[in-house]
Amino acid sequence: MLFSPTRIAAACGLLLSFGALAQVPPTLDKVKAQGVITVAHRESSIPFSYLGAEGKPVGFGWEICQRIVDNVKKATGRADLKVETLPVTSQNRIPLVQNGTVDIECGSTTNNSDRAKQVAFAINYFYTGTRFLVKADSGIKSLAELKGKRVVTTAGTTNFQVLRAANQKQELGFDLSTAKDHSESALLVEGGRADAFGMDDILLYGLRAAAARPESLAVVGEPLQVEPYAIMFRKDDPAFKKLVDDTIAGMMKSGEFETLYKKWFQSAIPPKGINLNAPMSKELQDNLKAMSDKPAL
The missing domain is CATH 3.40.190.10 (Periplasmic binding protein-like II)
Structure with missing residues (x-):
């Protein structure tokens, strides 16, 4: 039921x-x-x-x-x-x-x-560890390349705290926002309204696999932490x-x-x-x- x-x-x-x-x-x-x-x-x-x-x-x-x-x-x-x-x-x-x-x-x-x-x-x-889902042709390969970019993550997750801490520590100045769930976060990247979606890497692989055009997306960056x-x-x-x-x-x-x-x-x-x-x-x-x-x- x-x-x-x-x-x-x-x-x-x-x-x-x-x-x-x-x-x-x-x-x-x-x-x-x-x-x-x-x-x-x-x-x-x-x-x-x-x-x-x-x-x-x-x-x-x-x-x-x-x-x-x-x-x-x-x-x-x-x-x-x-x-x-x-x-x-x-x-x-x-x-x-x-x-x-x-x-x-x-x-x-x-x-x-x-x-x-x-x-x-x-x-x-x-x-798992926090990495990033980006457009494959974005040129973004690492955390440092998110400086001044738009980054989204899912509300209520531990990833928000991880990303906020990394943003402050490395003084990247990226705009960090949240979406209601993983699917919405991924859609923001696909639609060009966010440059990267920071989330547990295995979930990003899953979302990429389920996308309309998986080849248009990439999972990048070294894990920020292992949980x-x-x-x-x-x-x-x-x-x-x-x-x-x-x-x-x-x-x-x-x-x-x-x-x-x-x-x-x-x-x-x-x-x-x-x-x-x-x-x-x-x-x-x-x-x-x-x-x-x-x-x-």
């Missing part, structure tokens, strides 16, 4: 109007009692979580969450468990997890220390965190995780059958052994 934007706005509104978080029971207890688990997804975070050809969520993170849901069914004894899906944005994903509207978020969320004060994270399942992605859920819920972590750890140990990685990062994927050709980073290879949930600073 897909939730409407009205339902999302209402849920966020409730959180703001009460001025405090509702007391949400432990996730497994809540799910068992209600017979429903609500799984959040993104609409354009290729290849982690996005809408496929039929308008339904697909992606690397989405498939991992399906394994988690399978184990929730077993743990609660609810083979009849209903799965409701809810699209979220960078701005509303954390409040919707906190107030109990969403039970688990499967997208491209950076696990960092500030967010860990509000929500909990599973074992890190990807590592982990992780699946997000409510804090102070040790039983649910153990189930989620055990599911991901089991996939890493069995080889299923690597098989899934190759499917989404090194094979043809929807909607256009383009291969991202993104090899697994050293950080992620190391975490297949360490299985750490350590946040970025």
